Every structure is written in C-alpha cells, then in structure tokens.
Amino acid sequence: MSAAASAGSIPSRNRTVLLLVGGLALALVPLAALAGDRFWLNILVYTYLFAGLSVAWNIIAGFGGQFSFGHAVFFGTGAYAAAVLQARFGWNAWATLPVALALGAAVGAFIGALSFRYGLRGSYFALVTLAFAEVFRILANSVKFTGGGVGLLIPLKSSALDFQFQGKAGFLYVILVLTLAGFLLSWWLERSRYGAWLTAVRDNEDSAAALGVDVFRVKLQAIVISAGLMAAGGAFYVQYFHYIDPHIAYGPAVSVEALLGPIVGGLGTVFGPLLGAAALKLLGELTRNLMGDAPGVSLMIYGAVLIAMVTFLPRGIAGLFRRFARAA
Amino acid sequence: MLEARHVSISFGGLKAVDDASLAVPAGSITSLIGPNGAGKSTLFGILSGFLEPDAGSVSFLGQDVTGLAPHRICRLGMTRTFQLAQPFAGQTVRENIAVGSHLHQAQRKAALAHAESIALRVGLSGQLDKPARDLTIAGRKRLELARALATEPKLLLLDEVLAGLNPQEVSEMSPVIRSIRDSGVTVLMIEHVMQAVMNLSEHTGVLNNGQLIAEGKPADVTRDPRVIEAYLGRGAAERLRTSGNEAHA
Amino acid sequence: MPGFELGKELLDLATFALLTILQNVVLVLTRGEGHNVPTTVGSLGLELGEIRIPATRLIILIAVTAIAVLLHLFLHRTLIGKSIRAVTQDRQAARLVGINVERTFMVTFGIGAALAGLAGALIAPIYTLSPGIGGNFILAAFAVVVLGGLGSVAGAYFGGMIVGIVEAFAGYYIDPELKQAIWFLIFLAVLIVRPTGLFGQVGAEEVGFREQS
Numbered sequence: 001m002s003a004a005a006s007a008g009s010i011p012s013r014n015r016t017v018l019l020l021v022g023g024l025a026l027a028l029v030p031l032a033a034l035a036g037d038r039f040w041l042n043i044l045v046y047t048y049l050f051a052g053l054s055v056a057w058n059i060i061a062g063f064g065g066q067f068s069f070g071h072a073v074f075f076g077t078g079a080y081a082a083a084v085l086q087a088r089f090g091w092n093a094w095a096t097l098p099v100a101l102a103l104g105a106a107v108g109a110f111i112g113a114l115s116f117r118y119g120l121r122g123s124y125f126a127l128v129t130l131a132f133a134e135v136f137r138i139l140a141n142s143v144k145f146t147g148g149g150v151g152l153l154i155p156l157k158s159s160a161l162d163f164q165f166q167g168k169a170g171f172l173y174v175i176l177v178l179t180l181a182g183f184l185l186s187w188w189l190e191r192s193r194y195g196a197w198l199t200a201v202r203d204n205e206d207s208a209a210a211l212g213v214d215v216f217r218v219k220l221q222a223i224v225i226s227a228g229l230m231a232a233g234g235a236f237y238v239q240y241f242h243y244i245d246p247h248i249a250y251g252p253a254v255s256v257e258a259l260l261g262p263i264v265g266g267l268g269t270v271f272g273p274l275l276g277a278a279a280l281k282l283l284g285e286l287t288r289n290l291m292g293d294a295p296g297v298s299l300m301i302y303g304a305v306l307i308a309m310v311t312f313l314p315r316g317i318a319g320l321f322r323r324f325a326r327a328a
Numbered sequence: 329m330l331e332a333r334h335v336s337i338s339f340g341g342l343k344a345v346d347d348a349s350l351a352v353p354a355g356s357i358t359s360l361i362g363p364n365g366a367g368k369s370t371l372f373g374i375l376s377g378f379l380e381p382d383a384g385s386v387s388f389l390g391q392d393v394t395g396l397a398p399h400r401i402c403r404l405g406m407t408r409t410f411q412l413a414q415p416f417a418g419q420t421v422r423e424n425i426a427v428g429s430h431l432h433q434a435q436r437k438a439a440l441a442h443a444e445s446i447a448l449r450v451g452l453s454g455q456l457d458k459p460a461r462d463l464t465i466a467g468r469k470r471l472e473l474a475r476a477l478a479t480e481p482k483l484l485l486l487d488e489v490l491a492g493l494n495p496q497e498v499s500e501m502s503p504v505i506r507s508i509r510d511s512g513v514t515v516l517m518i519e520h521v522m523q524a525v526m527n528l529s530e531h532t533g534v535l536n537n538g539q540l541i542a543e544g545k546p547a548d549v550t551r552d553p554r555v556i557e558a559y560l561g562r563g564a565a566e567r568l569r570t571s572g573n574e575a576h577a
Numbered sequence: 578m579p580g581f582e583l584g585k586e587l588l589d590l591a592t593f594a595l596l597t598i599l600q601n602v603v604l605v606l607t608r609g610e611g612h613n614v615p616t617t618v619g620s621l622g623l624e625l626g627e628i629r630i631p632a633t634r635l636i637i638l639i640a641v642t643a644i645a646v647l648l649h650l651f652l653h654r655t656l657i658g659k660s661i662r663a664v665t666q667d668r669q670a671a672r673l674v675g676i677n678v679e680r681t682f683m684v685t686f687g688i689g690a691a692l693a694g695l696a697g698a699l700i701a702p703i704y705t706l707s708p709g710i711g712g713n714f715i716l717a718a719f720a721v722v723v724l725g726g727l728g729s730v731a732g733a734y735f736g737g738m739i740v741g742i743v744e745a746f747a748g749y750y751i752d753p754e755l756k757q758a759i760w761f762l763i764f765l766a767v768l769i770v771r772p773t774g775l776f777g778q779v780g781a782e783e784v785g786f787r788e789q790s
Contacts, residue, residue: 069593118769123589127719128768134716135761142755193430193439200427203416210376210410212402212431212479256597263590296604296708303598310591 041168045240047281048175049233053254054261054273055182056229061259062268063189064222065202069126070133071230071258073111076249078104078231080140082238083152088145093157093164097235104231105224112223116216130255137250151245154238164239171240178236182229186270198222199268230258256302263309266318275317280305329354329514330406330483335374335384336538344370345381346538352483352531357505357515359525359546362535363559368518369411371535372487375516376408377401388483403431405482409475409489411518413468415460421447422456424471428478443478450474450504465492470501477508484508486517490524502528526550534558596711604708612706633702640699644692645734652730661685717744720760723767 053075061067078100085091085099111132115125140146157164189195197218200208209215238244248254257280262268265276280302287301313319330352337345345367352358360368373379375386377398385394393401398408407428416424425443426436433439447453450470455463460471469489476484486505490498502524509515519525525532525546532549534542536558542549549555553565560568621632652658663671664681672678704710717740725736740760747759 067589069589114765114769120768124768126589126593128765131716131719131761131764135758138755138757142752191436193434193436196423196427196430196436196439199419200416203418204414206378206398207410207414207416207475208427209378209398210402210408211428211475212399212407213427214397214399252597256593259590294605296601299597300601300605303594303596303601306594306597307591310587310594314587 038168041172043281043285045168045172045175047278048172048179049236049240050257050261050281051274051277052175052179052182052233052236053230053258054265054277055179055186056226056233057258058262058267058269058273059186059189059229060222060226062262062266062272063186063195063198063202064219064226065199066121066219066223067126067259068129068223068255069259070129070131070255071226072250072252072254073129073133073136074104074108074227074230075234075237075254075258076133076136076140076244076246077107078234079238079244079249080146080152080234081231082235083154083244084146086154086238087147087152092161093154093239094161097232100235101228101232104234105228107231108224108227109220111227112220116219116223133250133255137246140246140250146246149246151243151248153243156242171236175236175240178232183270183274185225185229186273190270194218194221202268253299256299256306260302260306262316264305264313264316266316269316269318272316272318279317329389330375330516331387332371332375333385333387335371335381335386337370337374337379337381344538345374347384348535348538348540349384350533350540350543352514352516354514355509355512356531357509357517357529358531358533359529360516360518360533360535361520361522361525361549366535366558367538368535369487370538372408372485372518376406376485402479402481406485407476407479407481407483408485409472409487411487411491413465413472415463415468415471417461418459420457420459421452421463421467421471421474424460425452425474425478428475431479443474446474446478449507450477451500466497469493473501473504477513481513483514483516486515486519488518488520490519490521493521495523498524522550600708600711607708637699640695641734641737644695645730648692649730657681657684716757716760716764720764720767723764 053071056074057068057071081100081103082093082096085096086093111129114120115128120128141149146152189198197208197213200211200213201215201218205215208218234244234249237248260280261273261276263276264279265274266272283301283305284298287297291297309316315322330350332348332350335345335348336343348367348371350360350371360371362368370379374381377393377396377400380395385392387393388401388404388406391404393404393406396404416427422440422443425446426439429439429442429446433442444453444456447456450473452467452470452474455467460468463471469492473486473489476486489505490501493501498521505515505517505524505528517524517529519529529546532542532544532546533540534549534552534555536555541554541558542552544552556565556568557563623630623632623635650658652662660671660676660681661684663674663676664678664685668678671681721733721736721740724739725732725734740763743763744756744759748756751759
C-alpha cells in the first residue's frame with residue numbers, strides 16, 4: 001500500500017481479509033433473495049439498516065469527533081416525513097425518499113448550526129442532541145398530525161413502483177444500495193481534503209482553525225450529511241415495517257444502535273461501522289435464541305457491550321486488526 | 329506588512345495588552361520579547377484572529393483584519409503556531425502537515441506529497457509515518473513549524489518555537505528559520521532564547537505588562553535600560569552600569 | 578487515516594450505557610408493568626389555610642434542603658470535598674499536590690449517583706414507577722444543571738426551585754406533555770445565553786489551557 005494513497009488505514013493483509021468478508025456478505029444477498037427465506041432476508045435487511053445508521057453516526061462522531069446521543073432525531077424525522085406524506089397526502093413512496101432525506105438534513109443543519117455556533121462541544125453537545133430527540137418524541141406523541149402515541153400506518157401496496165415488494169427481496173437491494181452509498185461516502189471522506197479537514201477539527205479545533213480550516217462550516221456539513229443518511233434510513237424503515245410511532249422513531253433504541261456500531265467496529269474507520277453492526281446483529285440473534293424476545297433484552301445487552309467496549313477495546317474491532325498488524 | 333495599532337484587550341480586570349502598536353517590515357525576521365506574562369501570546373492571539381481586541385486595529389498587507397476569524401486570516405497569508413504544540417495526536421506527521429498543505433492543494437495525493445517536501449525542509453523526513461503523539465518536544469516544535477509552513481504563508485507567526493529545546497536543537501532550528509525567511513516569508517517570532525533573538529532577528533519589539541516599551545535593533549533594545557529593568561527589576565540597569573558589567577538579558 | 582480512540586467521551590458513553598442497561602434490566606424483570614410504592618405517611622399533610630401540602634412532599638423539601646447544605650459543607654470543609662473542587666479547577670495542578678485524580682473521579686461520580694438514587698427514593702411515593710421513569714426527568718435535570726451552573730450546589734438547589742416552580746405554573750396553563758418542552762427550551766436558552774449558568778464556574782478543561790507569555 002503506497003504511503004501516499006492512504007497513510008495509516010488498514011494494512012493490505014487485513015484489507016484482503018475484509019474484502020473477503022465483504023464479498024461474502026454481498027454474496028449472501030442474491031442467495032437469500034433466491035431462497036426466498038424470510039428469516040435470513042429479514043436478518044440481512046436489518047443488519048444492513050443497522051450498518052447504514054452506524055455509517056451515518058460515524059461520519060459526525062468518528063470522523064468529526066462530535067458525539068451525539070440523540071441521533072434518532074434525524075432518523076425519526078425521515079421516518080415521519082415518509083409516513084405522513086404517504087398516509088395523509090397519498091404521495092408515492094419513492095417520492096417521499098428525497099423529501100425525507102432533505103428534511104432530515106434540514107434538522108441536522110438546524111441542530112448543528114445552533115450547537116456549533118454557540119460552541120457546544122463534548123458532553124454538552126451529546127446532551128443537546130439527546131434533549132432534541134426527547135422533545136421530538138414528545139411532540140410526535142402529542143400531535144395528531146403524526147398520529148400521536150398510536151403512530152402511523154402506511155397503506156399496504158404491492159408494487160415495486162410503490163416501493164413495496166412482494167417477496168421482500170427488493171427491500172434488500174434497496175437497503176444495500178443505501179448503505180453502500182453511505183459506505184462509499186465514508187470511503188471518499190477518508191481520502192479527501194474535506195476528510196482531512198474534518199479529522200483535523202476532531203483532533204484539535206484551534207490548530208485546524210490556525211491552518212485555515214473553517215471549523216464551523218466543516219462541522220455543519222458533517223452533521224448535515226450524517227442527518228440525511230439517518231433520515232434515509234428512517235424512510236426505509238417505514239417502507240419495510242409499514243409502521244412508525246414516536247418511541248421507535250425518536251426513542252433510545254435507534255440512537256444506541258447508531259452509536260454502538262462504530263464504537264464496536266472502530267470509530268473513524270471506513271469498515272468499522274459495518275463490522276460493528278454485523279457483530280452486534282450476530283450477538284443480538286444469539287441472545288434472542290437464548291433469552292427469548294422480551295422487550296428490553298437487546299438494549300440491555302447493548303448497554304453491557306458498550307461498557308465492555310469502552311473499557312477494553314476503545315479502538316473497536318478495527319483497532320484489533322491494527323494492533324495485530326503492528327505486532328506482526 | 330503587518331501593523332498593529334493601539335491594540336488593547338482586557339480579561340476581567342486585567343489589561344493583558346495595553347495600547348500596543350507594532351510594525352513588522354516585510355521580508356524581515358522580527359522578534360517579540362518580554363518577561364513572562366507580558367502579553368506576547370495574547371498579542372499573537374489578536375493578530376491571528378483568535379482574540380478580538382477591545383480597542384485598536386490590525387492591518388495585514390494593507391487590509392484591515394481586526395476581528396477576522398482565524399481561518400480567514402490564514403487564508404489571507406498569515407499563519408501562527410502555538411506555544412504549547414498541539415498536534416493532531418492520532419494522525420501521522422505526514423497527515424498533520426498535509427492539513428496545512430490542503431489550504432492550497434485540493435487533491436489528497438498532492439497535499440501528501442507537498443507535506444513530504446515541507447518535512448524535508450524542517451528536518452522531519454525520517455518521521456513522516458510516525459504518529460504525532462510519539463514525537464519528542466523538539467519533534468513537535470518542528471511539526472508546528474512544518475504545518476504552518478505548509479499553508480504557504482506570507483507571514484509566519486512563531487510562538488516560542490525554540491522553547492524547551494537544548495542548545496544543540498536550537499542551533500539546528502535557527503538555520504531553518506533563516507531559510508524560511510530567505511524563501512520570501514516574513515517571520516514574527518516570540519522568543520525567550522536570546523541567542524536566537526540576537527542572531528536571527530533584525531528587528532525587535534519588547535512587551536512588558538501589555539505595553540510595548542521598546543522597538544528597534546536587537547542589540548540596541550537589549551541595552552535599553554527600560555528593557556533591562558523589565559526583566560531584572562527596577563534599578564537593575566543602574567546597578568549593572570555601576571558594577572561595570574555588560575547586561576546579558 | 579487511522580481510527581479515532583475514545584478519550585474523554587468514555588465517561589459519557591459509559592454513563593449512557595449504564596442507563597441503557599439498568600433501564601432495560603428493569604424492563605425485562607417487570608415486563609413493563611408499573612408499580613406503586615405504598616407509604617405510611619401518605620395520608621398525612623400540612624394545612625396552610627386553604628392549601629394542603631402532603632407529607633411526602635414536605636419530606637422531600639426538608640430532605641433536599643438538608644442534603645444541599647450538607648453537600649455544600651462537604652465540598653468546602655472536608656479534604657475530600659476540596660479535592661473534588663481542586664480536580665475540577667485544574668487537573669494537573671491537583672495531581673501535582675498529590676491528589677489521586679482517578680480516585681477522586683470515582684468518588685465524585687459515586688456521590689452523584691448516590692444522590693440521584695436518593696432522589697429516586699424520595700420521589701417513589703409520588704410517581705407510579707416504570708422502567709422508563711428516568712426519562713421524565715432527563716430534560717428537567719439538564720435544565721436545572723445548566724441553569725444553576727456547573728460546580729455550584731447553590732446553583733443546583735435554586736435552579737431546581739426555579740425549574741420546579743416554572744414547571745408547576747406552566748403545567749397549569751399548558752398541556753402536561755408539552756411541559757417537558759419547556760424544560761428543554763430553558764436548557765437551550767441558558768446554554769446559549771449564559772453557559773456558566775447563574776452560579777457556576779467553568780472548569781479549566783472547558784475553558785482550555787491559557788498560555789503564558
């Protein structure tokens with residue numbers, strides 16, 4: 001790997017391993033589709049969605065250094081945008097996707113502008129995002145427009161033109177494309193000037209400013225991108241599950257999942273969020289087999305995983321690769 | 329090239345910079361000296377846009393830059409380093425410098441290559457792939473310098489870039505600074521290392537208690553009784569004179 | 578470029594993780610059912626003219642006032658308390674004078690957690706308990722801390738009073754659900770206008786290292 005191209009990223013030996021793993025994952029896609037096995041399809045869809053959310057959070061937190069505990073606020077906005085437009089205004093489902101994305105990005109711009117303009121960092125920023133998510137949840141719960149606590153159901157259609165697929169396989173392709181887009185974005189970020197600026201801001205804002213980086217703008221762009229991706233995930237969720245309510249949309253589950261993927265897999269790396277999401281999904285399935293489907297079990301496990309990661313593996317799984325590479 | 333006019337700033341009740349006016353001639357190495365707490369870094373902060381003065385103005389290349397954001401001032405051609413070296417700890421030396429290079433290089437490859445050439449100039453070639461946090465003090469100082477240099481400034485503000493270096497390291501860095509000036513960059517440096525101040529700079533300003541108390545050639549300024557007293561206390565100039573010794577500030 | 582290693586975010590994440598774990602452990606154990614805590618003083622109260630203040634709430638007022646006073650004394654009169662304040666103001670300097678910073682963090686966090694637990698116990702007779710009950714107080718807690726100011730016991734006490742009174746009146750005129758939004762607005766407004774709050778002093782870590790020259 002020439003030093004000039006991507007200094008410091010995963011060494012070539014491990015790169016091949018990852019490519020193999022990635023290839024394997026992709027190979028599973030048509031297999032699952034062909035088999036028509038609902039179970040595996042569901043798992044894959046969920047895993048890719050999880051991965052997409054993780055990729056989104058990683059952009060603002062892993063690359064940008066701004067940890068958000070309320071990332072669900074963007075997811076939920078996208079979800080509700082898609083749901084409301086379909087349920088109340090009869091929009092075509094595909095058309096709601098860009099609107100959801102734009103609306104999520106707008107909320108991202110709003111929260112970002114507010115937070116960064118006033119220099120909110122670290123714990124403050126995390127708490128502000130958490131607070132926003134809570135407030136949105138409360139609002140969605142109280143307002144009839146969003147269906148209140150009961151939530152919204154989107155009308156059941158059966159045509160691909162309406163973003164609903166008979167065999168559900170279509171959903172897999174869609175989420176694959178969405179997540180791949182996010183992944184490619186991260187890939188580009190790692191190798192671009194913008195990425196250099198963003199990580200510089202993460203590592204030391206004052207130094208970055210002294211070197212000509214527009215700190216506010218860079219952070220704002222990152223959160224807008226991250227928010228847009230989350231919102232797209234939210235819109236997809238609505239299509240797949242046909243239903244959304246305030247707790248799902250803005251509750252802690254999505255926020256925790258979004259941050260757990262990168263932390264487990266490796267913050268600020270391109271493959272980290274994917275590795276983390278896959279590992280966690282695996283863990284989730286194992287525990288479901290062992291402990292049943294009671295509400296709260298998965299989050300309980302996630303919390304424990306988070307503490308374990310934070311204590312023993314602050315660099316995540318990707319960090320392990322790096323450690324072995326260096327030792328070898 | 330750079331002119332600060334009647335600049336003042338206060339923090340709470342303390343007037344950190346008090347009606348200071350300084351002119352930096354283009355193409356020179358100018359030094360800013362003074363006892364600790366005199367307000368030198370604060371003045372740097374004002375010049376580079378990190379602090380907004382309560383009064384006075386700063387003009388760079390004829391343009392008023394008072395209160396402009398730091399990144400804007402950097403883009404206009406004035407780059408500063410920090411007294412307490414603040415590298416991007418987790419990134420390599422090459423990547424650190426590249427952030428500076430990116431000011432003018434849009435492509436990643438070009439920036440990384442540019443970073444390599446800058447590293448060569450300041451003597452960091454051997455450490456390009458080292459994580460910045462593994463550098464020694466001397467290395468970090470060089471990195472501060474390299475990053476700032478990578479932005480291709482017209483005016484370089486060096487904040488105690490020689491502090492914490494042993495005499496060997498100082499004598500290694502001095503020619504680097506001189507070569508920077510020779511390549512067309514004006515240098516304004518805060519320094520305590522008098523050897524460097526006398527050897528490198530042609531022009532010196534002395535700050536004490538926020539006020540500029542002397543300005544001129546280093547040899548003249550260091551003999552100025554007011555300057556001696558600022559460093560050694562009141563009456564020191566008189567005592568030194570009567571005891572017949574030359575003051576080495 | 579290499580990945581990013583967790584540094585100061587560790588504590589935030591760990592706390593958040595702990596919240597998630599505990600909340601969901603309770604959820605799993607109780608299956609989401611609410612619980613009520615019976616209390617022997619439930620029927621007692623203080624009569625002030627036309628107003629009747631239930632004993633449970635009086636106990637809270639007295640207990641919290643006592644705690645606030647004790648905490649203030651603890652922080653200002655005992656060695657451990659002063660160590661805590663020292664670490665907040667300048668971590669390096671605290672280390673230099675021989676304070677075990679890591680242990681101080683642990684103690685501080687422990688005290689904070691204990692106080693939160695105590696608050697929970699005091700509130701138990703009044704609210705119906707459910708796993709998600711903590712969430713009702715998140716926004717209020719943010720508002721109080723930010724309004725009162727970091728690092729000040731008086732700030733937390735009076736900030737809490739202010740928020741509580743505002744909430745009570747707001748709840749009378751506005752939909753109780755939207756009351757939460759009020760706390761949030763207070764929180765946001767104070768963060769923007771006066772980040773140090775009414776009584777607070779910003780720690781050295783927030784302000785950043787001031788160079789000397």
